[in-house]
Amino acid sequence: MSAVVKNAKTMYEVFYIEKENNMKKNVIVGQSGGPTAVINCSLYGVVTGGYSDARVDKVYGMVNGIEGFLKGKFLDFRKMKEDGSLEKLTTTPGAFLGACRYKLPEDLDDPVYPEILKKLDDLNVGYFCYIGGNDSMDTVSKLSRYAAKTDSRIRFMGVPKTIDNDLVLTDHTPGYGSAARYVAETVREIVYDAAVYNTKAVTIVEIMGRDAGWLTAASVLAREEDRKNPGYIYLPEVDFDTVTFLEQVKRGLEVQNSLVVCVSEGLHDAAGRLICEYDSETGVDSFGHKMLAGCGKYLERLVRERLGVKVRSVELNVCQRCSAAMMSETDRQEAVQAGAFAVRSATAGETGKMVACRRKTGTYGIDCVLEDVNLICNQVKKVPLEWIINDGSDLAQAFIDYAYPLIQGSVAIPVGADGLPAFIKR
């Protein structure tokens, strides 16, 4: 068989032979990096896509990604398929399989590569799907390159996932829509909360995203027709200047009592120094360590000190990536679609690719397409500078048009006997 395959000239021929031989292979899927509200939707897409594919026999899951798999940790989805619980994945946040942050060695001659391939061969795996962000695509890139080098027939596919929306070559990334919805909805609620008193006050909301400001930018969607709040939005794509910031806040307070400002955790000055590191110049905590609060906390103190107004900072923190309650239905569907497309592409012979979202023209919708994973891993897609306006303090309509469809639709999360969301655990 392997000789025949090696001599085959085209993909078509390879599959023709495979089909002839009626050789079913197994799927294995893993999750890696930080969780999102819909990472388990992509898992659901891979698993159900696998089971509905005539070329697939079993579907396995790596527990704690490639790191756990190397330690022999994996599971078989058969029981969940049989008891009908797979669907619950689509309403469960976190990473059902567990994740890892594990970077494979650059050197493809490292012994870890044959070790992984042997473990996959032992399980009769033909199709490997890895759900994650930049670092996970790096894993897919390395494994697919090693497989090519060694004539392995295993196909390696990447399924995009990140709340940061920073993967290149895709219109957007599953996980972003739900996180963006969380940010928009929560900032709107904070705007209403902050407006209750009739005194000058500033509320600073710190939003995730160290290198790219996509998630912070989504706070503009919270703004209502009166155009007042959030008044200013600062992304890490633009150098942050505290003098300009204070002037803008001062101006904002002249037109309204309650000013809400959204800042990215990754704000930095022109020298590249993070704003959240400013305090460490002087501050030492009770353990003798240099103080490192978030940039929201730093800016809170700056505003209080310099403008003498009431000020509060709110760090949205992990809720941005784990809120099932504010999941976007659009995001959920696309995450499932991306997972299913990955396994379908793998069984069709594709390898070393990431599923990408291509936006249709006209009415919103996406097509799943494939992009070379080697061109994606370790790259960062930033918010285009032309979408950042008003001296780096606001977003253009083009961004709103881009992000608006991604947050649409809400999802009914099943409720358990305790009246709270009923999630599924492995």
Place this chain on the structure above:
Amino acid sequence: MSAVVKNAKTMYEVFYIEKENNMKKNVIVGQSGGPTAVINCSLYGVVTGGYSDARVDKVYGMVNGIEGFLKGKFLDFRKMKEDGSLEKLTTTPGAFLGACRYKLPEDLDDPVYPEILKKLDDLNVGYFCYIGGNDSMDTVSKLSRYAAKTDSRIRFMGVPKTIDNDLVLTDHTPGYGSAARYVAETVREIVYDAAVYNTKAVTIVEIMGRDAGWLTAASVLAREEDRKNPGYIYLPEVDFDTVTFLEQVKRGLEVQNSLVVCVSEGLHDAAGRLICEYDSETGVDSFGHKMLAGCGKYLERLVRERLGVKVRSVELNVCQRCSAAMMSETDRQEAVQAGAFAVRSATAGETGKMVACRRKTGTYGIDCVLEDVNLICNQVKKVPLEWIINDGSDLAQAFIDYAYPLIQGSVAIPVGADGLPAFIKR
């Protein structure tokens, strides 16, 4: 008329005379203190209750509470009644009328009292409803006592509202159920988020409630059948000891990799010193001010320093009180009921009372009853010590039985053209 009223012997006679004269009076309602998810539901209850009462003509709202009213700021709900937008109040967080933090003088001979009464008389107000917590009940107490002293016929009623659940003489307080649901649901999501990596890690969730731990206690509702997380819960009702805390965390990490701990912002040691003030001994921020992070942040550093494990702290912050997405339907209905009962009691001649919730026996439900507002204001109801178990680190089943019904039911929030919750503004 006033002479007749003064000579009247019983409430019944007063109303008989009033009815005979067919003298309709107006209602005025205000909101005070921090907002909750359902404070506008109580407003809705007062306004619709007023309009459906034959003894009521107009319904006014004080803008920014008694403080704004003194500056002449109020509105008439007529337009909202006519355009059918009142219902939107029941799905809008924040305080629709705006709030204030304004304490009336202790001395009832202060000129502010006749000033307020005159303003109310000028508007032909007969029924005054104030929605708020301890401080707002103090306002109701003082105004009703001043009215009694001066033979004013205006009735003053308090409608309870607080996320802290710290009002005495009521089973619970509208606003608590929704905030408790937010805490329970969010902590459950955080537990799923924190479990994704296969490494020892502690997540500390800081929850509101300075003097009473009701809201922090609600995090126990997030715990699933496996009884693992949240592993420990600390309330301000019990003196906090960092040595015991570290021992408990260490023990918790022996049985599970991911340990979630919930702490009240008001934790203090046996000497009464707030844990969040510990840092100020040594820390000075870059503005030369003593450092004051939250107690979650302090405990995060303590755990990192002493146990050397991965640790993160999450401060739930204002989202606890302003999340419409996690509103409890039970809480919403009870808040409306309390508002309607307040205005009905006022027009029936009651004054100087707060509406209280009395729990029915058997299947969960409440009756609204009246309690003397003078016995409520400036008191704090704490979590009973017998409900706090395991060396002050957990809650007894009795608390779960108490809190469980209050968080039940979710509310569909209307969505606007932008796909986000459509709230109402004045």
